[in-house]
Each structure stands twice: as C-alpha cells, then as structure tokens.
Amino acid sequence: MAASHRTADMALPQAEINWDRLDKTKFYLVGAGLFSGISGALYPISVIKTRLQVVRADSVHKTAGSIVRHIVSTEGIRGLYRGFGIVITGAIPSRMVFMTSLETTKAATLKIAERMELPEATAAAVANGAAGLLSSMASQTVFVPLDVVSQRLMVQGTVGTTHYNGSMDAVRQIIKADGIRGLYRGFGMSVLTYSPSSAVWWAAYGSSQRLIWRGLGYGSRDDVEPPSQAKMVLVQASGGIAAGAVSSIATTPMDTIKTRLQVLKSETEGTPTISQTVKQLIKENGWRGFYKGLVPRFVSMSLWGTSMITSYEFLKRMSVKQEE
Structure with missing residues (x-):
C-alpha cells in the first residue's frame, strides 16, 4: 500500500521537490528577494490589523476604513509602513531559518508517514503540519524581537502606547525599560500563536491542494494531460486561500492577546x-474582542498565503539542481 501511495503521489502535478534536489545558494538568494517583495506589498494590512487589535x-x-483614513491623513502613505525597515532587515535570516527547517522536517516526516502507510492527503497534512510547526518555533527566536519593535511602531500614537523616533530608538527604549527580555515580550504567546497557525496553514495547504488535484482527475488516471502553468498556479492559490481561512479562524484569538501583550501597558503601568490582558480585553469588548482584526487577518493570511505559496513553489522549481 505504501508503494501505491508513492506512485500516485509522483503522478500528481504537485509532487514534492525534496530538499536534497535544491540548489541551496539559489534557493536562499532568490527567496530572500522574492519574499521581501511580497512582505512589502502586504505590510499595510498588518499595520491595520494590529491597530484594530489594540x-x-x-x-x-x-474600523479598518477609519484607521486607514486617519493614518494617511496624518502621516501619509508612509504611515502604513511604520516599522517596515526593521522587519525587512530581519526577514532574511528569519526566512532562512524557517525555510531550512520547513524543508528538512517535511522531507523526514514524509518518509515516516509513508512507512506508516497513511492515505496520501493525510500523510501530506501530517508532514506539512509538523514542518510548519517546527519551522515556526525555530524562526521565532529571530522573529519575535522584530515583531515587538515593528508592532510598537505600528500602534504608537494610540492610547496606552509609547512614542519612538524610529526603530533604533524603540530598541534602546525597550532595552532600557525591560532589558533584553523586553525584546522577547510575548515570546510564549508568539510561539503559541504562530506555531499552531503555521502548522494548521501548512497542514491545510498540503492536504487541500492534493484533494483538488484528485478532484481534477490527476493521480488516479494515466490519460490526463499535464496541467498548464496557469492551472498549477490556480490550484496552489486555491489551497492557499483554504489554508488561510482555516488558520485565521483558529488562531486569531491568540494573535489578538499576543499583540496587546506586546504593545500595551497594564493599568498599573507594569508589564x-x-x-490581565485577557481580562482587560473581555472588559472592553466582551468575548467578541478576541476576534478583533479577524477580517484583515483573514485577508492578510489569504493574500500572503496565496502569494507566498505560488512564489515558494515557483522558487523551488527554479532552484532544482541541474542534472549533470
């Protein structure tokens, strides 16, 4: 049975490109530029989402519309990119850690899933989910300080926040007030938020895009013509949207708590x-407050997921080693 799973999987248009087949130099260099561009295009949505949560x-x-109008009217378009400089600076090492962990874990877990003779979609969900979880946990050590600083800059000017003169001033003030640990404020919640979110996203993507291919007749019949590039991108994008919907609904409450924990002061002016964060959120907005920013987060995760996965699959195809 395990052999039939492998044969069927290789018949699918979106067969896995394993880690050992990739040219690592090209993978990292092209990937850094590719994802930096995507981050720049979608960053304003993160600013709006963060403002809504606090x-x-x-x-x-x-409301999202009111926040956009206020930011643009008082600061111009550049206000939608507060904190972007430090995010893009740290994105390269963070992405390198994430992509390396993702691919190596996924390759190892797929082998284990095959030996367990799991159904194809289940094996894909397990392997992708485990890879998403572990890679996110590994990258949090780099990402959390960037997240803390960028989010402080995103929300400055709102009630309960501090004013900073740029990224380095924010870093200095945070370290002065709380030491290095201040840059890791909310680290536990970040791990609890992003790691499950990454696991859910990659698991949903891994299984959904395989189910879509199956629904289109690939992997089950030998007479199906290879798909066009447009069809491949459409299937990958559909998988990204499905993954974004599932993960945003499942993890928005944790993301809201994490954001408020990182950028707001308590009523006693301490950390x-x-x-305290949960009680204050319920006091202000009731239980629906946990889903503050759900719509922009869903839009962000869907757009990011769709853009990221189609770009990521393209990057992997570009980075396949040339056969000698």
Whole structure:
C-alpha cells in the first residue's frame, strides 16, 4: 500500500521537490528577494490589523476604513509602513531559518508517514503540519524581537502606547525599560500563536491542494494531460486561500492577546500578564474582542498565503539542481 501511495503521489502535478534536489545558494538568494517583495506589498494590512487589535472601546477610529483614513491623513502613505525597515532587515535570516527547517522536517516526516502507510492527503497534512510547526518555533527566536519593535511602531500614537523616533530608538527604549527580555515580550504567546497557525496553514495547504488535484482527475488516471502553468498556479492559490481561512479562524484569538501583550501597558503601568490582558480585553469588548482584526487577518493570511505559496513553489522549481 505504501508503494501505491508513492506512485500516485509522483503522478500528481504537485509532487514534492525534496530538499536534497535544491540548489541551496539559489534557493536562499532568490527567496530572500522574492519574499521581501511580497512582505512589502502586504505590510499595510498588518499595520491595520494590529491597530484594530489594540484599539480601545472609546476610540474614535475603530474600523479598518477609519484607521486607514486617519493614518494617511496624518502621516501619509508612509504611515502604513511604520516599522517596515526593521522587519525587512530581519526577514532574511528569519526566512532562512524557517525555510531550512520547513524543508528538512517535511522531507523526514514524509518518509515516516509513508512507512506508516497513511492515505496520501493525510500523510501530506501530517508532514506539512509538523514542518510548519517546527519551522515556526525555530524562526521565532529571530522573529519575535522584530515583531515587538515593528508592532510598537505600528500602534504608537494610540492610547496606552509609547512614542519612538524610529526603530533604533524603540530598541534602546525597550532595552532600557525591560532589558533584553523586553525584546522577547510575548515570546510564549508568539510561539503559541504562530506555531499552531503555521502548522494548521501548512497542514491545510498540503492536504487541500492534493484533494483538488484528485478532484481534477490527476493521480488516479494515466490519460490526463499535464496541467498548464496557469492551472498549477490556480490550484496552489486555491489551497492557499483554504489554508488561510482555516488558520485565521483558529488562531486569531491568540494573535489578538499576543499583540496587546506586546504593545500595551497594564493599568498599573507594569508589564501586563496574559491573564490581565485577557481580562482587560473581555472588559472592553466582551468575548467578541478576541476576534478583533479577524477580517484583515483573514485577508492578510489569504493574500500572503496565496502569494507566498505560488512564489515558494515557483522558487523551488527554479532552484532544482541541474542534472549533470
């Protein structure tokens, strides 16, 4: 049975390009530029989402449209890119850690899943989910300080936040107030937020795009013509949208708590705890407050996921070693 799974998998248009088949230099260099461009295009959505998550009940600007208009009218378009400099600087090492962990873990887990004779879609979900979980955990050590600084810059000017004169000033003030540990504020919640989110996203993507290919007749019949590039991109994009929907709904409450924990002060002006953050959120908005920013987060995750996965699959195809 395991052999039939492998044969069917190789018949699918989206067969896995394993880690050992990739030219690592090209993979890292092209990938750094590719994902930096995507990050730049989608960054304003993250700013809006973050503002929505920390807005108080008595705030004048409580909707996405109102926040955009306020930012643009007071700061111009550049206001939608607050904190982008430090994010893009740290994105390269963070992405390198993530992609390396993702591919090596996925390759190892797929072999284990094959030996367990799991159904193809299940094996893909398990392998991709495990890879997404572990790669996210590994990259958090680089990502969290960038996240703390960029989010502080995103929300400055709102009630309960501090004013900074750029990224380096934010770093200096955070270290002065809380030491190096201040840059890792919310680290536990970040791991609890991004790691499950990454696991759910990659698991949903890995299984959904294989199910879509099956639905189109690939992998089950030998007389199906190879798909066009347009069809491949469409299937990958559909898998990315499905993955974004599932993961955003599942993890938005944790993301809201994490964001408020990282950027707001407690009522006693000390470092808030998770419990204090949860109580304050319920006090201000009730239980629906946990889903603040759900729509822009869903849009962000869907757009990012669709753009990222189609670019990522393209990157892997570009980076396949030339046969000698």
